[in-house]
Amino acid sequence: MYSLENVIKKYERHGQEVTALDETNLEIPDNDFVAIIGPSGSGKTTMLSLLGGMLAPSSGRVVLDGISLYALSVKERTKVRSTKIGFVFQTFNLIPWLTAQENVQIPLVLSGCNAQQQQERAAAMLEKVGLADRMRHKPNEMSQGQQQRVALARTLANDPQIILADEPTGNLDPETREQVMEYLTEFHQDGRTIVMVTHDEAAAKFATRTIRLVSGVVSEVKAEVQAEAA
Amino acid sequence: MKPYSLILKELWQRPTPMLTSLVAVTLGVTALVAIQNITVYSEQKIASDMDALGANVLVLPPSVSLQNYYSADMHGKTMPETYVTQLALAKLPGVQNLAPKLCVEADVDSIPVVLTGILPRSEFESKAAWQGMSMLTNSVGSDRGCCATGITGGDEDEDPASLATKRSIKDLGKDEVILGSEIATQLGTQKGDKITLLEKEFKVLTVLPETGTIDDGRLFAHLHTVQELAGTGPVVNVIEIMACCEDAAGDLIGSLSKELPDTRVITISQVVETQVAVNGLMSRLSWLFFSILLLVGAASIASVMYSNVSERRKEIGTLMALGASPAFVTNLFLGKATILGFVGGLGGFLLGTVLAYILGPQLLDVAVQPMPQLCLIGIGVATLVAVVASYLPARRAAGLDPCLVFNDA
Numbered sequence A: 001m002y003s004l005e006n007v008i009k010k011y012e013r014h015g016q017e018v019t020a021l022d023e024t025n026l027e028i029p030d031n032d033f034v035a036i037i038g039p040s041g042s043g044k045t046t047m048l049s050l051l052g053g054m055l056a057p058s059s060g061r062v063v064l065d066g067i068s069l070y071a072l073s074v075k076e077r078t079k080v081r082s083t084k085i086g087f088v089f090q091t092f093n094l095i096p097w098l099t100a101q102e103n104v105q106i107p108l109v110l111s112g113c114n115a116q117q118q119q120e121r122a123a124a125m126l127e128k129v130g131l132a133d134r135m136r137h138k139p140n141e142m143s144q145g146q147q148q149r150v151a152l153a154r155t156l157a158n159d160p161q162i163i164l165a166d167e168p169t170g171n172l173d174p175e176t177r178e179q180v181m182e183y184l185t186e187f188h189q190d191g192r193t194i195v196m197v198t199h200d201e202a203a204a205k206f207a208t209r210t211i212r213l214v215s216g217v218v219s220e221v222k223a224e225v226q227a228e229a230a
Numbered sequence B: 001m002k003p004y005s006l007i008l009k010e011l012w013q014r015p016t017p018m019l020t021s022l023v024a025v026t027l028g029v030t031a032l033v034a035i036q037n038i039t040v041y042s043e044q045k046i047a048s049d050m051d052a053l054g055a056n057v058l059v060l061p062p063s064v065s066l067q068n069y070y071s072a073d074m075h076g077k078t079m080p081e082t083y084v085t086q087l088a089l090a091k092l093p094g095v096q097n098l099a100p101k102l103c104v105e106a107d108v109d110s111i112p113v114v115l116t117g118i119l120p121r122s123e124f125e126s127k128a129a130w131q132g133m134s135m136l137t138n139s140v141g142s143d144r145g146c147c148a149t150g151i152t153g154g155d156e157d158e159d160p161a162s163l164a165t166k167r168s169i170k171d172l173g174k175d176e177v178i179l180g181s182e183i184a185t186q187l188g189t190q191k192g193d194k195i196t197l198l199e200k201e202f203k204v205l206t207v208l209p210e211t212g213t214i215d216d217g218r219l220f221a222h223l224h225t226v227q228e229l230a231g232t233g234p235v236v237n238v239i240e241i242m243a244c245c246e247d248a249a250g251d252l253i254g255s256l257s258k259e260l261p262d263t264r265v266i267t268i269s270q271v272v273e274t275q276v277a278v279n280g281l282m283s284r285l286s287w288l289f290f291s292i293l294l295l296v297g298a299a300s301i302a303s304v305m306y307s308n309v310s311e312r313r314k315e316i317g318t319l320m321a322l323g324a325s326p327a328f329v330t331n332l333f334l335g336k337a338t339i340l341g342f343v344g345g346l347g348g349f350l351l352g353t354v355l356a357y358i359l360g361p362q363l364l365d366v367a368v369q370p371m372p373q374l375c376l377i378g379i380g381v382a383t384l385v386a387v388v389a390s391y392l393p394a395r396r397a398a399g400l401d402p403c404l405v406f407n408d409a
Helices: A044-051 A074-084 A100-110 A115-128 A144-156 A174-189 B003-013 B016-053 B082-090 B121-130 B160-166 B181-187 B223-230 B246-259 B268-311 B313-321 B326-364 B372-398
Strands: A002-013 A016-028 A033-037 A059-064 A085-088 A162-166 A193-197 A209-214 A217-222 B055-060 B095-108 B111-118 B176-179 B194-197 B200-207 B218-222 B238-243 B264-267
Touching (some): A016 A217, A044 A162, A074 A085, A074 B326, A100 A115, A100 B003, A174 A193, B016 B372, B082 B246, B218 B223, B238 B246, B246 B264
Parallel strands (some): A162 A193
Antiparallel strands (some): A002 A016, A002 A059, A209 A217, B055 B238, B176 B218
16 A cells, blocks of 8 residues: 655755645555546656655655655665556657567566566566567567557566556557556456556546646545446 | 676667777777787797897998898998908907808899808818918807807708808808708709809709798808809908807907997897887887777767767666666666677787787788787776776666656656
């Protein structure tokens, strides 16, 4: 379970202090599916970075499973990220000179799996997202939708408990967007916690909770089971 | 897939940015290996030549400068042959032998050759007998001092082939000629054959064994015959003096200069010292080239690495988001630098060795062999330089904010 306790994040920009996240308290229970919406510059990405253990708050605590993430050393936090958290990015962020299978293997390389385990696991994950026949393809040989599915497979490689998604449907056509959201829903149904930043109202409807961020202030829009309605 | 596979795959897929750096590193090591290789083998050859020649002294016309012992008679300047007699009669201590030479150009069957006039030992012995000093063992010097063994004579002196190593022979007839191994092969001539030189017919007394020097390409005839045929009069280009040991040669210089004030007297060690000095200069220059080219390589590597970090910001951020630690990212870049240094060092060693193998015989008449220790030095230094040059870019990569992977970060 995630909790943000009195988290404030301020930046210094051109000599001026900017509050990206203001006195935020939020709880995200296990197996929750949260959509964070809000206008550009509202602090959505800051929140995702804080949850991902990549950006220390100015004050307050980010707690994951009872452990304050930013009380850990960089090495320990890296370990938490590689074992418990998976990321999905708007621009997929695949390594262009690696094949689909090798891209999926990266988290496994970082966690020290042997070559055979890596290959088997990557193949299984690509099969899960319907890309068993594209394992040897490089990103530039695949469509945008296929690339995002490779990125989803990579996210699942280490079987993370939490998936943090940054505009996962931002670069996709409506049909592929629907497909990706179905995958995320499936991952949620498998018991994972999903936190998704999105501008897309339709994508947000797949979440069980929607949080709106405006100028760094959180407000809960809907905390009902939206997936059924979607 | 291993972490190093990530480095190799990136290098394999995007080799262009690193090529310039690799070439600079490779050239640095090539320069070092090639010059050092030639220099070392050149020094070994000089040492070996020095051992073979003993403590030799050259008496030259005063205006002659000399770089190569074996071409001491190739300068075209002459001095009177009477100097030879003067030296022989002076009976200077430590003198083992005198070998005057006159070098002229000729041709055999339209093939241009170098004909060298030499004076056999029998000429000195007859002069000594005429002077009433035949009871002495040495007809041209005094063996007091350092010379423990008999200086002249010995069965091996009877063999005309001893000219190759002793630089003098016992007997040589006025119509006899001795051929160097190379010219004999070129002319297709053997011992006992007859050849015509300067319109005179000569009988081939012997063919010398190969020496690896320019003597292999020469023909040797009696000095007086050469003087007569070439119309030079009683002159010589050089008088080689075989002194019996280093000490004698050292003391000898003063005595010789006093005896023949209108000549230039130099010891073989002076010639060798010149050669050694040239080699030393080359060796130092090779380190200078190596340093400059490695510095260029280092600057190039640092620049390429910095731009590589900038180009791969998102990639690095993604790796960090996926669980790569800063140390892992640092190692990715340092690993790449290690590969560059290793490949550059190895490539430079191979290229330098091939270059030395080709150029050594052409430039300094030295046959070279690969020197494994240069491989270790080349690879070690090139790798160290590449790693040091990449350290700051690698640290910069490791310090990137992983949040840049997000859309509006």
